Amino acid sequence: MLCDQCGEREATIHEVVIRNNQQMERHLCERCAQGAGVSGGPQPPIHEMLSQYVIAKSGRPSSSRPELSCDTCGLEYGEFKKTGLLGCPTCYDSFGERLGPLVEQAHEGGLHHVGKLPKRALEQTRQRGGSAATELVGDIEERAKRRAILQEQLTRAVEAEQFERAARLRDEIRQLGRIDEDDGGGGGGGQR
Amino acid sequence: MRDGPGRDPTREEREGGTPEGSPRLSGFERGTEWLRGVGNASDVVLSSRARLARNLAGFPFVCRASRADREQVLEICRDQLVRADLGERTLWVDLRRVSVLERQLLAERHLISKPHAAGKQSTGQGGPDEPRGVAISLPAERLSVMVNEEDHLRIQAVRSGLDLRGAYDEAEHADNEIERGIDYAFSPRFGYLTACPTNVGTGARFSVMLHLPALRMIGEIEKVKHAADDMGLAVRGYYGEGSDTTGDFFQISNQTTLGKSEGVLMHEMEHEIVPRVVEYERHARGVLLGKRRSSTEDEVHRALGTLRSARLIETDEAMQLLGRVRLGVVLGLIGGGEAGEINHLMLLSHPAHLQRTLGREISQADRRLERATLLRSRLSSFG
Numbered sequence: 001m002l003c004d005q006c007g008e009r010e011a012t013i014h015e016v017v018i019r020n021n022q023q024m025e026r027h028l029c030e031r032c033a034q035g036a037g038v039s040g041g042p043q044p045p046i047h048e049m050l051s052q053y054v055i056a057k058s059g060r061p062s063s064s065r066p067e068l069s070c071d072t073c074g075l076e077y078g079e080f081k082k083t084g085l086l087g088c089p090t091c092y093d094s095f096g097e098r099l100g101p102l103v104e105q106a107h108e109g110g111l112h113h114v115g116k117l118p119k120r121a122l123e124q125t126r127q128r129g130g131s132a133a134t135e136l137v138g139d140i141e142e143r144a145k146r147r148a149i150l151q152e153q154l155t156r157a158v159e160a161e162q163f164e165r166a167a168r169l170r171d172e173i174r175q176l177g178r179i180d181e182d183d184g185g186g187g188g189g190g191q192r
Numbered sequence: 193m194r195d196g197p198g199r200d201p202t203r204e205e206r207e208g209g210t211p212e213g214s215p216r217l218s219g220f221e222r223g224t225e226w227l228r229g230v231g232n233a234s235d236v237v238l239s240s241r242a243r244l245a246r247n248l249a250g251f252p253f254v255c256r257a258s259r260a261d262r263e264q265v266l267e268i269c270r271d272q273l274v275r276a277d278l279g280e281r282t283l284w285v286d287l288r289r290v291s292v293l294e295r296q297l298l299a300e301r302h303l304i305s306k307p308h309a310a311g312k313q314s315t316g317q318g319g320p321d322e323p324r325g326v327a328i329s330l331p332a333e334r335l336s337v338m339v340n341e342e343d344h345l346r347i348q349a350v351r352s353g354l355d356l357r358g359a360y361d362e363a364e365h366a367d368n369e370i371e372r373g374i375d376y377a378f379s380p381r382f383g384y385l386t387a388c389p390t391n392v393g394t395g396a397r398f399s400v401m402l403h404l405p406a407l408r409m410i411g412e413i414e415k416v417k418h419a420a421d422d423m424g425l426a427v428r429g430y431y432g433e434g435s436d437t438t439g440d441f442f443q444i445s446n447q448t449t450l451g452k453s454e455g456v457l458m459h460e461m462e463h464e465i466v467p468r469v470v471e472y473e474r475h476a477r478g479v480l481l482g483k484r485r486s487s488t489e490d491e492v493h494r495a496l497g498t499l500r501s502a503r504l505i506e507t508d509e510a511m512q513l514l515g516r517v518r519l520g521v522v523l524g525l526i527g528g529g530e531a532g533e534i535n536h537l538m539l540l541s542h543p544a545h546l547q548r549t550l551g552r553e554i555s556q557a558d559r560r561l562e563r564a565t566l567l568r569s570r571l572s573s574f575g
Contacts, residue, residue: 073252083315085342087256089249089377089385092392103382103389103450108424110451113383115394116364120371142380149451164463168455 003029070094112146114172140180147176224301225334226401227539229532231353235522236470238401238441238535239350242359242458244367245386245395246345249375253387254340255315259323262340266323268374269339276369278337279329286325287311293553296544302350303328303336305432314342314388335362337370342387343395345370354470356398356462360454383450393450398461401430402469405440405519406476409491410484416469420444423465430511440515444469481523492520496574499567504560510541510567517574528574537570 003011009029068077071094075087086092092099104111150173157166226239247253251265266286274284287295287308295309304326307314311322324340338346347370349362377385384395391397407413420427430441444466446457480488495516499505518534520526539545541563547553550562 073256075256083255084390085255085314085387086253086389088252089247089379092379092382092385099389103392106390107393107448107450110393110448112381112451113379113393114451115383115396115453115455116367118371118376118378118384119368120375139380153452153456162464165456165459168453168459171455172453 001027003027003032005029005032068095068098112142112149114146114150143176143180147173150176224539225332225352226302226350227532227535228352229530229535231351231355233467233470234353234531236402236404236473237354237466238403239352240354240356240359240462241348241350241397241399241401242356242363243346243348243397243399244363245343245384245391245397246347246367246370247377247385247387248344249377251344254342254344255313255317255387262323265344266325266339269337269345269370270325270327272370272373273327273337273339275373276366278327278335278366278369279332281330283328283330284325285328288321288323292320293544293547297548298326298328300539300542300544301333302432303333304338305341308338308341334359335366337366343391354400354462354466356400356458360396360398360458364454390447391449394452394454394457396449396454396457397445398458399443399445400461400466402442402444402466402473403440403515403518404442404469404473404476405515406480407473408440409488410476410479412472412476416442416472420465424448425465440512440519477519477523488523489520489525492516492523492525496520496526496571500571500574502564502567505564505567506560507541507543507563510563511538514538514541517571521574526574529571533570537567540566540570 001011003009004027006029009031011027012030013028013033015026015028015033069075070087070091072090073087075091077095077098080086080091080095086095100111150169154166154169154173157163157169226241229238231237248265248268251257251261254262254265257265270284270286274282276282285298287304288311295304298304299306299309308324308326311318311320311324313322322340324338326339327337329335334351335347335349337348347363347366349359349366351358351362379385383393386392386395404413404416407416417427424447426443426445426447428443428445430443432443444461446461448457452460495513499510499513499517514534514537517526518531521529521531521534540549543556543559546559546563546566549566554562
């Protein structure tokens with residue numbers, strides 16, 4: 001079998017990822033696997049993995065991928081590739097399309113923030129009469145995605161009899177539910 | 193400590209940089225929280241640490257910010273940190289205005305990172321004059337907040353033994369206090385936004401400092417490192433990022449910060465991962481006390497013997513030998529003192545602490561001599 005990425009060398013590393021009950025397979029040669037941060041041996045540190053992955057992905061012809069830069073701070077994507085550091089909070093939006101897969105890779109499939117929310121910002125938005133939920137935890141669609149992730153983690157925790165963990169996940173799902181209620185059933189969705 | 197309004201805690205604020213010269217940081221002769229040698233599983237776990245990375249909305253990240261921006265971020269954060277209820281007292285240190293030795297002292301106590309002490313950004317830019325600082329809660333030094341490190345704010349709390357919950361509660365309290373006056377950069381999808389995407393989401397890093405001499409002695413340490421790799425954990429040495437793991441001290445921390453809540457991340461480390469490593473090390477210690485008792489006794493007493501006889505000694509060698517003596521104390525093979533005293537000696541063996549203890553600056557060659565003298569005298573009761 002030839003490598004999925006270069007189509008030239010023999011694929012020697014076979015990666016199977018099961019996500020959302022869907023099985024995805026990748027068959028790579030050693031060189032492409034190393035570049036993509038996939039290897040048969042012990043994993044390198046995460047920052048190395050991330051930069052390897054950035055470099056591998058950015059190795060595509062530049063004509064098909066024009067150089068992106070951030071509207072706010074002017075950081076070019078190529079610079080991020082070199083340092084692994086973004087320039088400002090807006091970079092996450094400016095490089096969203098390319099950053100998404102990298103971030104997912106670095107966080108073992110983590111796609112969305114789950115956990116603490118900045119309290120002050122929540123309060124201030126409520127005082128202004130706005131939809132705190134929409135501004136901070138996304139519109140109804142984003143919240144539904146997050147709930148689905150949590151629900152899946154909960155099912156796995158229950159199956160593995162990790163009851164304390166399951167209880168925490170239930171708390172988080174409830175927290176998200178409360179945000180929906182506060183937001184009038186998610187009516188503020190899509191206003192951003 | 194976490195009481196309501198009306199309390200007027202005494203707060204200590206020092207900026208340093210008086211025309212007379214840099215002030216001496218006081219209160220650092222004592223031991224520090226993470227080396228007290230008490231708490232859950234303290235035979236193996238030295239300390240637990242929770243770190244939160246935060247950035248201010250409306251400012252570029254440190255690596256991209258102009259000097260004026262970095263100055264402004266420093267001022268905003270400093271004002272809020274001094275005002276916030278972070279503990280009994282808060283000491284603010286402007287790191288541009290204290291001596292190299294005092295910056296090194298803070299790094300040795302793990303209150304700031306080595307790059308923060310040097311003013312070096314992760315890109316390699318910067319130097320001693322970089323606008324940066326740290327707030328430290330006193331007297332226990334359980335909390336420190338670095339300003340203008342890789343992120344605008346790095347809040348970290350530490351506890352002796354295995355107590356990530358205690359460390360996180362304190363870091364989170366500080367986070368809430370700081371947020372009273374500061375808007376954080378946050379996005380619905382990515383959570384708390386950080387300069388490096390590997391920290392984005394919760395911005396939370398949970399780490400434990402482990403002493404695993406028995407696993408090394410029975411040749412099983414590589415298995416632990418591989419298992420940690422497989423679980424997506426980072427394994428580092430005593431000095432954190434970039435330090436080697438050749439000694440018997442290891443820091444294990446989570447690398448995933450997105451897609452899992454702080455509670456889940458913490459729970460995995462505290463109740464699933466670390467207890468397994470602790471049990472593994474205890475099992476290895478059992479092997480040492482059983483089948484390999486005489487060679488283990490020989491090894492720990494040889495370490496003590498060297499420390500009690502040496503006339504010149506480097507920090508690394510002292511750390512290595514003190515680690516073995518610590519094992520001897522914990523296993524009951526060496527008497528005459530507590531593991532906490534050995535932990536304290538590890539701190540005092542470091543260059544800045546050694547010079548602080550002596551009360552003067554000395555050359556590297558003289559430090560080897562003075563270190564050996566100090567260790568000989570402090571270990572005289574052990575045997």
